[in-house]
């Protein structure tokens with residue numbers, strides 16, 4: 001099968017990590033009989049330099065013609081002093097809104113090889129883990145293009161009051177809940193809805209909509225938590241969670257909290273998904289694809305850019321999410337995850353995930369060597 005993948009390598013370490021990830025994708029294609037056609041698109045700082053805008057209209061249009069988007073990172077000190085509407089981050093927001101990707105999926109799992117990087121004690125991790133292991137494996141689904149970040153905001157005439165508005169329609173809640181239920185179906189079948197329904201009317205509405213939607217997923221165990229309790233439970237017993245779904249604001253905060261528990265920003269992937277029937281989806285008539293934007297959660301890391309020091313695993317794991325969520329290629333996605341695990345088992349580490357001073361048999365490698373190791377591990381699966 002052929003798939004078209006828009007590539008925005010972006011700025012800083014973006015081109016290095018995206019380069020490693022596409023080589024891995026091609027290895028998956030060779031092994032399982034798929035062809036990934038790449039369309040390189042300009043956005044972020046590079047686009048500002050070449051066109052004066054962070055997201056030229058033709059870039060968004062080019063991405064919409066593809067089946068999915070893989071992005072490295074946008075931004076850097078060079079563009080920090082530009083006015084807000086011209087900054088690289090505008091490119092990111094423009095892509096999310098323009099592609100209609102309303103659900104942001106961020107997995108946070110503690111790999112046994114990186115146990116040292118998690119700040120929680122063994123007994124805390126084991127307490128909530130049904131297998132009695134010091135680990136956790138959860139997925140946060142954050143609503144991405146609604147709520148407080150997109151609601152009415154302003155200042156009073158006298159300048160002494162400011163307001164932001166949390167507003168959600170039934171449609172906005174229902175679609176992100178369905179994405180979360182679908183994700184839970186492929187995992188441990190538990191969904192926790194996080195809100196502040198004891199105070200907020202919008203949260204009570206989320207619960208009302210969830211009561212309806214949950215009937216369509218009888219095999220999924222649905223639970224509810226207030227966000228303050230959820231923030232506490234994440235550090236008290238993270239193993240109790242499978243999938244968490246929540247609003248834009250709560251998801252922004254909780255997903256950063258969860259990412260810290262896994263130890264390294266260089267390992268964390270993300271997917272932002274639209275609807276299967278969105279205008280930017282399913283461009284190929286012979287298959288069903290879901291438009292998605294896939295990116296590591298880290299930024300452009302200007303301090304290490306161009307030095308072959310960046311950890312490419314977050315971007316490589318983002319391509320696994322692309323195969324799973326946009327193309328429905330579960331076997332291929334699992335192959336990438338297995339390959340990453342085997343490479344870590346073999347002791348290969350980029351500098352950011354090295355267990356300095358612990359005396360373990362590790363070999364420190366650069367971006368390219370890490371990418372090549374994953375590629376070879378895929379060939380040997």
Ligand code: NAD
Nearest residue numbers: 073074075076077266298299300301302303304310311352
């Ligand atoms: P950052 O994530 O780029 O870097 C934070 C720290 O983590 C740095 O020390 C960096 O070297 C390290 N790091 C990040 N990714 C790494 C990797 N793959 N391997 C090894 N080490 C890694 O965050 P920042 O420094 O706050 O931001 C730098 C620039 O990136 C800013 O311009 C910011 O606006 C932009 N940014 C972009 C995105 C995005 O495109 N989605 C996200 C966050 C920040």
